[in-house]
Amino acid sequence: MRESDLLSAIASRSANLGARFPHVLTGPGDDCAVVRIGTTDCLLTVDQVIEDRHFKKGTPLDLIARKAIARSISDIAAMAGTPICALATGAFSKDFDQAHADELSAALKRWGEYWNCPLVGGDIASLPRETDPLTLTVTVLGSTHAARGPILRSGAQPGDSIYVTGKLGGSFDPATGLGKHLTFEPRLAEARALADALGPNLHAMMDLSDGLGRDASRMADASRAHFELQADLIPRNAPDWHRAASEGEDYELLFTASGHVPAAVANSAVTRIGTVSSGSGCFIIESTNSINARDLGWDHT
Amino acid sequence: MRESDLLSAIASRSANLGARFPHVLTGPGDDCAVVRIGTTDCLLTVDQVIEDRHFKKGTPLDLIARKAIARSISDIAAMAGTPICALATGAFSKDFDQAHADELSAALKRWGEYWNCPLVGGDIASLPRETDPLTLTVTVLGSTHAARGPILRSGAQPGDSIYVTGKLGGSFDPATGLGKHLTFEPRLAEARALADALGPNLHAMMDLSDGLGRDASRMADASRAHFELQADLIPRNAPDWHRAASEGEDYELLFTASGHVPAAVANSAVTRIGTVSSGSGCFIIESTNSINARDLGWDHT
Secondary structure, eight states, X not given: OOHHHHHHHHHHHTTTHHHHOTTEEEOBTBSSEEEEETTEEEEEEEEEEEBTTTBOTTOOHHHHHHHHHHHHHHHHHXXXXXXXXXXXXXXXXXTOOHHHHHHHHHHHHHHHHHTTOOEEEEEEEXXXXXXXXXXXXXXXXXXXXXXXXXXXXXXXXXXXXXXXXXXXSOOOOTTTSOSHHHHOOOOHHHHHHHHHHHGGGEEEEEEOSSOHHHHHHHHHHHHTOEEEEEGGGOOBSSSSHHHHHHSOOOOOEEEEESSOOOSEETTEXXXXXEEEESSSOEEEEETTEEEEGGGSSOOOO | OOHHHXXXXXXXXXXXXXXXXXXXXXXXXXXXXXXXXXXXXXXXXXXXXXXXXXXXXXXXXXXXXXXXXXXXXXXXXXXXOEEEEEEEEEEXXXXXXXXXXXXXXXXXXXXXXXXXXXXXXXXXXXXXXXXXXXXXXXXEEEEOOTTTOOOOTTOOOTTOEEEEESOBSOOOOTTTSOSHHHHOOOOHHHHHHHHHHHGGGEEEEEEOSSOHXXXXXXXXXXXXXXXXXXXGGOOBSSSSHHHHHHSOOOOOEEEEESSOOOSEETTEEEEEEEEEESSSOEEEEETTEEEEGGGSSOOOO
C-alpha cells in the first residue's frame, strides 16, 4: 500500500465537500481541516504513531507520548494556529501492563498541557496479541490566527521566495532510534510570529514530515505552481543536501512569501531556499542538474 | 490491563481541568468532552474499532467502516448533540492492499455523510506485520442541543425514573460475528426529541456500550445517586434479563428524567426500568434478590 497515493485519492474524492457542507472551509489534504463553528473558524487534525514505524520498541514511554502529541501540534503550527484541546487513543499489546498504560496516559496528559493543549478525552483498548504494535492517535482542535486566518499549502504565488525554519535531516539516529524526531519543538511560536510579521504576504505554509523534497512537491501541486529549490541553500544537519531533503521527520516550517522576510523568528533561523514561478512541479537545482523533488523523501509503502 | 480502571484513573486525574483551562466545560469521563469555542459549546469524542476485538476478521469492510463511524456518532447522541464533522485514522496490516484500503476509506466517507457528518481529515498507516490487527479511530465534533445544552451522565436526581430506548442484548451473533453491533442506528433523533420534549426534566443520559449493568453503575457513580433497576422491566432481545444487561454493544440510550416521559420517541420505544434515590451504587432487583449491577456487563481486561 502506498500511503501518499491513497491520501491523494481521499483528498480528491472530497474536493467538493464545501459545496454540500458549507461549514467545511478546508477538507482533507492540508495539514488541518478548517471548520466554521458558530462564527469561529477552527482547525482539526489527527495523526498516529505506531511502534516499529514511528518509534523503535523500547523507546521511553515519555518520548513516545511526546511525539504523538507533538506531531499533531505541529500540524496546528503549520496553519499558524494555536492549540485548544486534544483527544488521544491508545491501543496496547496484550502484555502491556496497567502500570505502563497509566504512565503513558499520564505522559500524554502532561505533554498536552506543556503545549497548552489539555487532553479532554480519549479511549484505551487492548490489542489481541502480545506482538501487536503499540499505536497512539492524537486529535487536536485549534484556533486560527486572529488576523491572518489559516495559512494553507495552496497559496504559493509566482514571484514568492521559498523558506524553511531550522536545519533539515539527521532527525533519526539509526543506531539508537533516538533523535530530534522524538524531541522536536513544534514551530507554534515561529508560525505565529511569521503570520504577525508578514500578514497577507505570507502565502503558503506546511510542516515538513516526509522530507523537503516530497513535501515541497505537495505544496507546488496544491498551489498549481512551479518550485525551484537550490541544493546548496538547504540548511542541514545531515552530511549532504540529498539526505537533508530526503530523510524526513524534520517538523520544521516550509513557507512561501513575498516582500521582506526576517532572518530569524522566535527561536529559529529562517533560510531562503528557492523561488516560485508559474508552471508545475518541484525541482532541486544542483549546479547544472535539475532533480525532480517528488522522487526524494519518505513514502510509506 | 483493565481498561475501565485506567479510564477512571485518567478521568480523576483530569477532575480539575476546568479550573486551569476554563474553555474545557466537561473533560474526560463522559460520553463527549464539552469545549467552549468563541461563544459556542462543542462536543468532542473519539473511539476506536479493532479487528478481533470489535469485529471478526472477514467482516465486510463496509460494516467495519459503518461501526467505526456509528460508535462515535452514538457518543454525540448520548449528549443530545448533532454531528458537525469527523476525522478518521486507519492502521492496516502489511498485506492489506491498496484496493481494500481505498474501499474502506470510501466507506468511512460515505457513512460519515449518511449521518450528516463529513470526513474532513485523517491519516493512514501501514502496520509492520501481516498479522497486525486492522484498527480504525474516528473523532467526531458535534454541536450541543440549542435549548437544553449537553446532557451529562452526572445529572441524575433522587426521584427520577430510569429509562432505556429499544431492546437490550443479542447484538453480537457468536456464530457469524454479525448482528446489531455492526448495523445499529445511533439514537440521534431519539436523543434530540427527548431534549426537545422534556427540556430541563431530562437530567442524565448516556449510550449503552458495555452493557446496562456496568453503564448504569457508571451513571449512578457520576451522579452520586442510588439506582434500582427492575429485572423484569428490562426490554430485551436476549433470552433472559441477565444477558440483556450484560452482553453490551446495545448503543441504546439510558436516561433519567422527572415528570411525564412519552412511551416512544422518533423510531424507538421508551421503557421505564427503575428509579433513582439518594445513596450510591446500582442494583438490579429480581424478586427478592438484589444484584450489584457493577458485576455485570463487559469489561475489557
